[in-house]
Amino acid sequence: xxxxxxxxxxxxxxxxxxxxxxxxxxxxxxxxxxxxxxxxxxxxxxxxxxxxxxxxxxxxxxxxxxxxxxxxxxxxxxxxxxxxx
Numbered sequence: 823x824x825x826x827x828x829x830x831x832x833x834x835x836x837x838x839x840x841x842x843x844x845x846x847x848x849x850x851x852x853x854x855x856x857x858x859x860x861x862x863x864x865x866x867x868x869x870x871x872x873x874x875x876x877x878x879x880x881x882x883x884x885x886x887x888x889x890x891x892x893x894x895x896x897x898x899x900x901x902x903x904x905x906x907x
Contacts, residue, residue, distance in 0.1 A: 823899050826907055828859050831894045834907060849875060854887040862893030867900075869893075 826834070835857055842850075853872070863869070872888020901907045 824901050824903060824907060826894065826898050826904060828857070828894065831859075831898075831907070832857050834904075835892055852885070852887045853890060855890045855892065857892050857894055859894045861895040861899070862891070867893055867896050 835855065839847075839850075839855060869891045870888065871891070873882065873885070897907055
């Protein structure tokens with residue numbers, strides 16, 4: 823297990839998102855990526871909550887953003903180095 827400062831972890835998440843290939847970044851519209859500093863639900867490193875792209879119809883408008891929650895403590899618990907995080 824490694825301990826990563828919450829602010830440093832959020833920066834790592836931001837860099838990871840910035841590093842996504844354009845084809846995936848373009849698909850991430852109306853999505854909020856959140857970092858939860860607690861352990862999160864048992865067995866999960868992250869959680870998507872929302873309406874999948876494949877289920878969106880022409881009526882998909884005016885809805886709240888989908889959410890991707892990243893669980894910092896859960897990820898740090900399975901990593902030994904910052905590079906693994």
